[in-house]
Amino acid sequence: MSGKLPLSLCVITRDAGGQLAECLASAPFAGEIVVVDSGSRDDTVEIARRCGARVVVQPWLGFGPQKNFAVAQAAHDWVLCLDADERITPELGASIQSALAQAPVAAAFAVARRNRFLGRWLRHGEGYPDWIVRLFDRRRARWTDEPVHENVAASGPVARLSGDLLHASAESLDAYVAKQNHYTTLQAAAMHARGERAGGMRLVASPLARFLRFYVVRLGFLDGVPGLVHIAIGCFASFMKYAKLRALWATDSPP
Secondary structure, eight states: OOSOEEEEEEEEESSOTTTHHHHHHTOTTEEEEEEEESOOSSSHHHHHHHTTOEEEEOOOOOHHHHHHHHHHTOSSSEEEEEOTTEEEOHHHHHHHHHHHSSOOSSSEEEEEEEEEETTEEOOSTTTSOEEEEEEEETTTEEEOOOSSSOOEEESSOEEEEEEEEEEOOOOOHHHHHHHHHHHHHHHHHHHHHTTOOOOHHHHHHHHHHHHIIIIIITOGGGGHHHHHHHHHHHHHHHHHHHHHHHHHHHHHSOO
């Protein structure tokens, strides 16, 4: 199948010059590329324009709101949202083109994201298949406004596509751990704002349940040491999220 689709590829960026070109090149079937940049200090904007993207500069609004802003800039109602460190495989590209060849019944499509961690493509556990919605009709779906771990909420059926979305993050282990620490701070603040609380049992049960689900039931142990490190960080993040929530409530309490 050849030719461009009535599809807008939307990518939000900041200092993504080392990754962006390969990301945009992996979706040559998109009829439009929209890059929303939040103040890059490297050559991200120049690379985006060389790749044929329309660049819009927007100060950071938060993950969900920033992605909704990008979707709103699109010329087409069908949008494909990628992060700069993600790549469409040829099989997934063919699946996307086939799905949009006729008017889809589905409001959105989920893709299987394969994560690279400590130099290894994870094949089990939390690392794969990490099903996420990235292709959707903006008239029937939108990003949630969560400060972190935002997702697409669709008012209609969600189908699945064949082929993988490769998440080839080049960040160091230090950067990955720092990012998880930042994310848990944002999550705790959001839960605190909603009035949620966490007892001691939740602090223990949440990381334990995560370990059993992904490392045991979903065979994360088959990914060797990278799989073990990945789930260990994930379990600690679950613990820290609720520990930080308790700390916020403790700060609110009168002396």
